[in-house]
Amino acid sequence: MGDSLRVPALTDEVRKVCAFIANAAREAGMADWAVFHCELAVEEAFVNIAEYGFEGFEPNDLRDQSYVDIVAEVDGEALTITICDNSPPFNPLEMEDPHITPDIQQIETGGLGIHFYKKLMDYVHYEYRNGENRLTLRKLQHQDA
C-alpha cells in the first residue's frame, strides 16, 4: 500500500502533484538530489498528460471527466511512482528524443520532458491496461549521487 492522489488532468494541478511526490520521496528517506529527480520526473510526466493527453477537451470538461492517479509506494529498495490517466492510449516511451544541435535555429526541444524522466529514474515502464495509460517510474531509495 502507498499514498495516492487523484487530480484532473489540468496543468494548474502540477504543484500539488510535485509536492505530493516530493513528500513521498522525503518520507522514503531519499537524499535531496533524489527528491529533486522524482519531483522533476513526475512534473514532466504529468504535464505531458495535461497538455497533450486530452486535446480537444474544454477545461471544464477536463475537470469533470479527466483524471490522473498518482500512487507512491516504498518497499525498502525503491520508491515506485505509478501515474495512471484516462486519456486515449499513448506510449510516451516511443517518442523521439529532443534534437539538440550546435545549429541553434534547428534545436527542437520536443520530447525533453520524456527524456528527463527516462534518464532520471532507475526504471521506467509503460502499458495501457483497463482503459488507462499506466506509467511506472522507480527510483532506488539508497544510492550515491
Add this chain to the structure above:
Amino acid sequence: MSLEIAVSEQNKVRLLQVSGRVDSISADELHAALLDCIANAPHQVVVDLQDVEYMSSAGLRELVSALKQVNKQEGDLRLANPSARVMEVLELAGLDSIFKIFPTLSDAIGSF
C-alpha cells in the same frame, strides 16, 4: 517558492536575474520577462540563474526560445552562475554545450 525576475542593464548588456521556481506554472512569467528583455533587439543578454532552486523542461524551453530569437538578431544570450539543480538539467538536456555558461555574473557580462 515563487518566481521573481529583475531586469536591468549593465555595460550595455541586458540582464535578467531569476530566482525561485521555474516550472510549468511559472514558465509563462519567464517567457514574458524574456520577451520584454529582448524587445528592441538587444544583442547582449545575460540570464543570472544563481538563485533558481528548481527548473523543469518548461523553463529550459523558454531559454532556448529566447536564445534563438537573440541569435537571429546576431546577438547572444548567455547564462551566469546556474545553481547546481539548473546545471544538472542543462547537462541532462545537452544544452550545456549550446549555451555559453559562466561561473559569475561579472564573467558573463564581461564576456561580451
